[in-house]
Amino acid sequence: xxxxxxxxxxxxxxxxxxxxxxxxxxxxxxxxxxxxxxxxxxxxxxxxxxxxxxxxxxxxxxxxxxxxxxxxxxxxxxxxxxxxxxxxxxxxxxxxxxxxxxxxxxxxxxxxxxxxxxxxxxxxxxxxxxxxxxxxxxxxxxxxxxxxxxxxxxxxxxxxxxxxxxxxxxxxxxxxxxxxxxxxxxxxxxxxxxxxxxxxxxxxxxxxxxxxxxxxxxxxxxxxxxxxxxxxxxxxxxxxxxxx
Numbered sequence: 001x002x003x004x005x006x007x008x009x010x011x012x013x014x015x016x017x018x019x020x021x022x023x024x025x026x027x028x029x030x031x032x033x034x035x036x037x038x039x040x041x042x043x044x045x046x047x048x049x050x051x052x053x054x055x056x057x058x059x060x061x062x063x064x065x066x067x068x069x070x071x072x073x074x075x076x077x078x079x080x081x082x083x084x085x086x087x088x089x090x091x092x093x094x095x096x097x098x099x100x101x102x103x104x105x106x107x108x109x110x111x112x113x114x115x116x117x118x119x120x121x122x123x124x125x126x127x128x129x130x131x132x133x134x135x136x137x138x139x140x141x142x143x144x145x146x147x148x149x150x151x152x153x154x155x156x157x158x159x160x161x162x163x164x165x166x167x168x169x170x171x172x173x174x175x176x177x178x179x180x181x182x183x184x185x186x187x188x189x190x191x192x193x194x195x196x197x198x199x200x201x202x203x204x205x206x207x208x209x210x211x212x213x214x215x216x217x218x219x220x221x222x223x224x225x226x227x228x229x230x231x232x233x234x235x236x237x238x239x240x241x242x243x244x
Contacts, residue, residue, distance in 0.1 A: 088159040093236030121206035124219030147208040156241035166208035194223040199230030
């Protein structure tokens, strides 16, 4: 990295003795020469400071650009979402050598019960990816639900998601905009809701979705993030707990 160095200027005292020793008709000429020399020096110093300022600004800009070398999308370096604990920035891990470890690094689990889930858990439900889920996290009229059991939720979840375990969803539809009635649930004003669990092999959110539809929740207002926490972590996206 090159830097701009401003050398100290040599003093240019006013040549009073030289001026007084000259004939009057030379005095104005000497004054003009001195003023021209001083003005040149001032312009030089000013230009040096401007160059230094431009260099520092360029350096700061380069640092800001390098801060997020791994963005979420081409036009989305990161996003900030509202959570119960305040705004949280969702971004990807910047270490390009980072690898996940532990539970979410596993490729194989016993099936059953951990079988690969279909692309759509029920007719009418829309399956989405990370970018669509982020859009819903930023939408004040949408709800993102972590349908895993509470121990999984506490171990790390997606910022902005609420905990609604698949074992309880059928009794807690009021949290999603439904109202109890004599026949079960009135879900005419149900919210748009996205559900996720641990990943492509996890059946917790598909089970929750089918229970919601059976209770009267409109399938067209349900979105399924099939990749779940495993895909979210593989992409290095922010979680509420940094354990792998």
